[in-house]
Amino acid sequence: MSQVYPLAPLTSTGHWSFVALLAILIGLGVFIYCKNMPKVSKAVSIGVLLPMVLAFSWMFYKVNDSKLVISADSLTLDVPFYGFSIPLTEIDLDDIIRVDWGKSPELKPNLRANGIGMPGFQLGWFRLANEQKAFVATTNTDNIVSIPTKRNYPLILSLQNPETLTRNAL
Incomplete structure (x- = not known):
């Protein structure tokens, strides 16, 4: 049985960023x-712009x-362009934390390597x-939650209800 955790929808800032773009x-x-x-x-x-x-x-x-989908054997991130799956064996289940960038500024995205970054929306590798x-x-x-992986990078996600993503839920 899979558990689905919706990612937080765009805020008004994110909506206006897309509308302006x-x-x-x-x-x-x-x-x-x-x-x-x-x-x-x-x-x-026009062929490039369209x-x-x-x-x-x-x-x-x-x-x-x-959304974030957790099944019996994998964690799947269903996001535009960058969706992927990771076996649950490669997730550090005990170290999933809620992130407050005011208290943990080291986890704040700083430089976009491959992704989309605009006010109210960040997606990709940073x-x-x-x-x-x-x-x-x-x-x-x-x-915001941080899901550490054994691949030496965390997943930093904004969820609608981050408190539901706990060790017991996995």
């Missing part, structure tokens, strides 16, 4: 379309449906303030 990309597309330039250049520019608009639109839609690599999926700063 999509508005900028669409505005750029309109500008390119209206600009007097060679047809090949225009087609290539997949970006579609990808960020899909992510905006999908991010509020992200370097933490303590220089450790981590997979981060956060939408707020209130309900």
Whole structure:
């Protein structure tokens, strides 16, 4: 039997970040379309921009449906573009903690290595303030948990109900 832990949905800051990003990309597309330039250049520019608009639109839609699924033998993170599974044997079950970045600033994402970072939303691989690599999926700063792995990186996640993710639940 699997247990599902929904990740926290976007806050208003995250929503407005996505809306602003999509508005900028669409505005750029309109500008390119209206600009007097060679047809090949225009087609290539729109051809590069259109997949970006579609990808960020899909992510905006999908991010509020992200979840952590724990089954009998694996932990699966269902997030846009970066979803993956880890065997439960590679999770340090005893060391799962709630994170308060005010009290544990070393666990705060510092440098994005491969991911998306905007106000109200961070997803992907980051370097933490303590220089450790981590997979981060956060939408707020209130309900953060750190799930250490035996692969030498933690999962830093914002959950809707972090208190339900305990050693007993696993």
